[in-house]
Amino acid sequence: MEFGLTDNFLTTKMELFWLLVGIGIGAIATSACWVSWNYAKQRHKRKFRKRSHNGFKDRSIHSLKSWAENLHQNSRLERESSESIAPDDDEVESLLAKIVEVAPIGYIQVDQDNRLAICNERAATMMGIANHHHGLLRKPFLLQLIRSYELDHLVEKTRALSHSDQVDWVFHPAIPDPANPVPQIGRPIRAHSIYLGRGQVGIFLEDRQEAIAITQQRDRWTSDIAHELKTPLTSIRLVAETIESRVDASAKIWVERLLGEVERMTKLVQDLLEIGQMDVGIAPPLNLKGVKLSPLIQAVWSTLEPLANRKQVKLNHIGDTSLTWQLDESRIYRLLLNLFDNSIKHSPSLQSITIKTSVVDSTLHIETIDAGDGFPEESLPYIFDRFYQIDLSRTRSGLDRGGSGLGLAIVRQIVTLHHGAIDAKNHPETGGAWITISIPTQTNSVTNTL
Structure with missing residues (x-):
C-alpha cells in the first residue's frame, strides 16, 4: 500500500515536471517569436525613418538649389531690367x-x-x-x-x-548777291x-575736295615720271638696235627679247601720258580704219600663247569671223592684250577664256569671260581706277589680279577714246570676270573731244 502511494506520487511529480517543461518551452517559443517580430518591426521602422529622412534631405537640397537658382535669375533679370530701361522719346531725340x-x-x-x-x-x-x-x-x-x-x-x-x-x-553755291557777283x-x-x-x-x-586734290597730285606725279622715262627708254632702244647686228647668233635672241621689253615699256609710258592728257581734257587723235576683229583677236592671242600654254588655257571666240569695224587698230590691240593677259593670269588650268563679238543697234559689243576668282563686289566700282589693286586676301587663289593696277585703267582709256562704254561684273555661270565693251559706229571724221 505504501509502495503504491509512492509510485502514484512519483508519477504525479513526473507529470507536473513535464507540464512545467512544456509551459517553459511554450514561453520560450512565445518570447522568441515576440522578440523576432519586435526586431523585424524595429528594423522596418529604422528603414522607414532612414528612407523618410533621405527623401526629405533630397527634397530639401533640390528645393534649396531651385530657390537659389530662382533667386539668382530674378536678381539678374531685375538688374538687366533696371539697366535696360529705355529713355523716353524726348531723351532719344535730344x-x-x-x-x-x-x-x-x-x-x-x-x-x-x-x-x-x-x-x-x-x-x-x-x-x-x-x-x-x-x-x-x-x-x-x-x-x-x-x-x-x-x-x-x-x-x-x-x-x-x-x-x-x-x-x-x-x-x-548760288551767288549771294547778283548785283555784286563774286566767283564761287x-x-x-x-x-x-x-x-x-x-x-x-x-x-x-x-x-571730296581733299581726296580729289590728292588724286590730282598722284596723277601729275605719274605724268612726270612717264615723261622722265621716255629719254632713258629711247637710249636703251638705240643701244639694243646698234648691238643687234654685232652679236653672235646664239645671243641675238636675248637682244630681240630686250627690244621687245623696251617696246612694251615705251607703249606703257605712252599710255600713261595719254591718260594724263585726257585728265586735262586733251584727247589724242585716233587713227580709224576698217579692222577685221577675228584676225586681230588671233594675233593678240598668239602673242600671249606661251603664257596660256603653261596653264593649258584655250581661247574660245564666238562671233562673225568677217566682222569689220572702224577702230584704232593699235589701241584695240593693246586693249585686247591687257584683257587677255589679265584673264590668263587668273584662270585655273585647263579652262577656256571666251570672247564674244557682235553688233547690236549699230554698236559693237566685245565681251570677255574667264573662269577665275572674279571681282569682289565691293571692288567693282573701282576696277578701272589707276593703281587700284584688289586685296589679295579676298581672292581664292591669292594672286594679284591687277598687277601694277594700270591694265584695266588703260583699257577704259582706249574705250573712252572710241566714245564707248565699259562695264565689269562677275559672270553668273563661270563666276569669273565678265567685262563688256560697247563701241558705237565710228567714222574717220569723228572729233575726239571729252
Whole structure:
C-alpha cells in the first residue's frame, strides 16, 4: 500500500515536471517569436525613418538649389531690367540731335514735303547755308537753301525706290548777291542717302575736295615720271638696235627679247601720258580704219600663247569671223592684250577664256569671260581706277589680279577714246570676270573731244 502511494506520487511529480517543461518551452517559443517580430518591426521602422529622412534631405537640397537658382535669375533679370530701361522719346531725340550736330560728316534730313528738317553745322558750312540755326524751326524747302539738281534728284530717287543711293558731283553755291557777283568755287561732294520711312530721307554729305586734290597730285606725279622715262627708254632702244647686228647668233635672241621689253615699256609710258592728257581734257587723235576683229583677236592671242600654254588655257571666240569695224587698230590691240593677259593670269588650268563679238543697234559689243576668282563686289566700282589693286586676301587663289593696277585703267582709256562704254561684273555661270565693251559706229571724221 505504501509502495503504491509512492509510485502514484512519483508519477504525479513526473507529470507536473513535464507540464512545467512544456509551459517553459511554450514561453520560450512565445518570447522568441515576440522578440523576432519586435526586431523585424524595429528594423522596418529604422528603414522607414532612414528612407523618410533621405527623401526629405533630397527634397530639401533640390528645393534649396531651385530657390537659389530662382533667386539668382530674378536678381539678374531685375538688374538687366533696371539697366535696360529705355529713355523716353524726348531723351532719344535730344541724344540723336547731339550726335548729328557733332558728327564729323555733314547730315541733312528732309520730310515728305521736301522741307529741310535737320541740318548740322558741317553740312551748312559745306553747302553754303547762311544763318544756320539748330533745329531749323522754320523748316524751309530744300531747294530754297541748296540749289542743286543732283541733290534734289537723289532725294526723289531714294524716296521712290525706298532704298539708299549715292551720287558724286561738283556743287556750285548760288551767288549771294547778283548785283555784286563774286566767283564761287565749286566743291566736289559725295552724297549718300538713306530712306527713313514716311517719305523722310536722310543724306550724309562728304567733302571730296581733299581726296580729289590728292588724286590730282598722284596723277601729275605719274605724268612726270612717264615723261622722265621716255629719254632713258629711247637710249636703251638705240643701244639694243646698234648691238643687234654685232652679236653672235646664239645671243641675238636675248637682244630681240630686250627690244621687245623696251617696246612694251615705251607703249606703257605712252599710255600713261595719254591718260594724263585726257585728265586735262586733251584727247589724242585716233587713227580709224576698217579692222577685221577675228584676225586681230588671233594675233593678240598668239602673242600671249606661251603664257596660256603653261596653264593649258584655250581661247574660245564666238562671233562673225568677217566682222569689220572702224577702230584704232593699235589701241584695240593693246586693249585686247591687257584683257587677255589679265584673264590668263587668273584662270585655273585647263579652262577656256571666251570672247564674244557682235553688233547690236549699230554698236559693237566685245565681251570677255574667264573662269577665275572674279571681282569682289565691293571692288567693282573701282576696277578701272589707276593703281587700284584688289586685296589679295579676298581672292581664292591669292594672286594679284591687277598687277601694277594700270591694265584695266588703260583699257577704259582706249574705250573712252572710241566714245564707248565699259562695264565689269562677275559672270553668273563661270563666276569669273565678265567685262563688256560697247563701241558705237565710228567714222574717220569723228572729233575726239571729252
